[in-house]
Amino acid sequence: METSIRLTAEQLGEMQFRYIKLGPNGRWSSRAIEEQVLFLGHKEVPHDLALGRDKQQIATLLQGIGRSAGKANDFAREIVDFYTLGADTVWITFHNGRLWWAIADSEVIWVGEDEERGARKRRLLFPWRDTDLKGEVLIQQQLSSLLTKVSAYRQTICKIANPDYLRCKLAGSDDPDTMRAEQALQALTDAAATLIAKLHEDDFETLVGILLERQGYHRVSRLGGTQKDVDMIVEQPFTGETLFVQVKSSTNQAGFDDYISRFDATPGTSRMILAVHTANGKLTTANRPDVTLWDRTTLAKAAVNAGLAQWLIARAG
Structure with a gap:
């Protein structure tokens, strides 16, 4: 595992962002925050296959067990993102009315079947926090709906539509348009x-x-x-x-x-x-x-x- 990191506002400027839903309806969120990990499900996809990072092979397997072509491709993308996105990615989620964010270690660990957590996990380099870099709590209701609407995303992992706004909020700086x-x-x-x-x-x-x-x-x-x-x-x-x-x-x-x-x-x-x-x-x-x-x-x-x-x-x- 890589060593934990400290993060500055300048470094945030070089980051990409992903939203992750931690379990069905966020049911794994409390455990993920407590254990300082990212969880991902899709237990039907073996760890060895996912390590190959081949979207087509993963999608083929998922279609073989009854997923539609569209869903299979979406799930394959999520799995490959989980296995490939590195320490230049900030992961966000929403839990108990707050925005939480973290940076994960690149290693993916298989943990098997457990309804209270995902089938695989990544430990964190930058731990889950619900405050910006200046220590202000990130209250969901006080954030733009352009960002918070991502919490209604029906699947698991997706890009952020307005990364500049999110970057400003995490850094504790004002959005230029707001200023x-x-x-x-x-x-x-x-x-x-x-x-x-x-x-x-x-x-x-x-x-x-x-x-x-x-x-x-x-x-x-x-x-x-x-x-x-x-x-x-x-x-x-x-x-x-x-x-x-x-x-x-x-x-x-x-x-x-x-x-x-x-x-x-x-x-x-x-x-x-x-x-x-x-x-x-x-x-x-x-x-x-x-x-x-x-x-x-x-x-x-x-x-x-x-x-x-x-x-x-x-x-x-």
């Missing part, structure tokens, strides 16, 4: 923050009202109505939560503290939100868990997520 999208999103958010600061007071109040409505809150008092101590009272009909909302184009800490005092004096409200796009100095909530500050950055992120970029352009332009 470009994140940069564009950040640029849009920064632009939205600039536009929010240019809004007329009435438009700013309208924006805050829209954002609250998108979160399921309904107004109990009119926006900018006659209640002198509060700009808006809103209620969440499903939870019954009632919010005290102040909307100010600008304020300072003394003003913020005054609004908190008004909130404390207002019966029937459980939380307070101060929405402000221009702060005169640093604003703090005084460690009040029932007081939330919506500053320009928070509002910009919320507006972009709510699809209000064009609305902002029209109002601030």
